[in-house]
Amino acid sequence: MARVAHQMAFDNPNITADVVEATEFPQLVQRYQVSAVPKTVINERIEIIGAVPEAQFLGEVMKTQAT
Amino acid sequence: MGLIAERDVQSLKRKFQEALTEDVRLAYFTQKESSLQLPGHECLACRETRELLDEVAGLSGKVHVEIYDFVANEDLAKQYKVDKIPATVFLGPAGGRLRFFGEPSGYEFATLVEDIIDVSRGATGLAEKTKKDLRTLTRPVHIQVFVTPT
Numbered sequence: 423m424a425r426v427a428h429q430m431a432f433d434n435p436n437i438t439a440d441v442v443e444a445t446e447f448p449q450l451v452q453r454y455q456v457s458a459v460p461k462t463v464i465n466e467r468i469e470i471i472g473a474v475p476e477a478q479f480l481g482e483v484m485k486t487q488a489t
Numbered sequence: 490m491g492l493i494a495e496r497d498v499q500s501l502k503r504k505f506q507e508a509l510t511e512d513v514r515l516a517y518f519t520q521k522e523s524s525l526q527l528p529g530h531e532c533l534a535c536r537e538t539r540e541l542l543d544e545v546a547g548l549s550g551k552v553h554v555e556i557y558d559f560v561a562n563e564d565l566a567k568q569y570k571v572d573k574i575p576a577t578v579f580l581g582p583a584g585g586r587l588r589f590f591g592e593p594s595g596y597e598f599a600t601l602v603e604d605i606i607d608v609s610r611g612a613t614g615l616a617e618k619t620k621k622d623l624r625t626l627t628r629p630v631h632i633q634v635f636v637t638p639t
């Protein structure tokens with residue numbers, strides 16, 4: 423997930439992708455209710471738990487573009 | 490004894506030698522390293538992350554790590570929207586959009602290495618379909634991936 427997130431950010435200048443080491447930022451773990459990793463949060467509202475295929479990840483990212 | 494095992498140092502040097510084309514610049518935001526830390530302001534991984542990035546820069550003359558103080562270089566931190574440390578940010582063609590918060594060790598070390606290669610070559614290995622769909626993305630997207638080292 424981390425790798426694909428960074429690749430997407432490299433390929434599109436509208437995307438910023440952060441890889442966050444959960445154990446070092448307990449306040450974010452609490453805020454985003456991270457109970458298992460990887461957990462991906464897109465625009466504060468879309469969540470993906472666990473690793474998913476690239477196409478599925480892309481689908482979730484593209485949901486942010488709907489009006 | 491470094492953070493990167495000696496056998497990995499040799500294979501990574503070869504890998505970078507073969508794969509890197511353009512120079513890659515990384516900005517590392519940290520805090521002053523001292524034995525005295527104010528409660529609530531400890532950055533336990535800051536020193537080790539700096540050491541790791543120093544070792545990564547030592548693998549290739551094309552990898553450059555710029556070290557900034559999160560407080561003293563506040564303007565730069567703001568420019569790259571760095572709100573916590575340790576933070577490692579890819580500059581240049583990556584435009585500050587590829588970031589690591591925390592130490593990129595363990596599993597994420599491989600991500601760091603592959604990212605360096607992508608940025609150097611100016612291309613990712615995403616599927617053509619993914620790249621095509623991404624070209625239609627025009628609104629800002631912020632992705633946060635929470636990981637652990639193992």
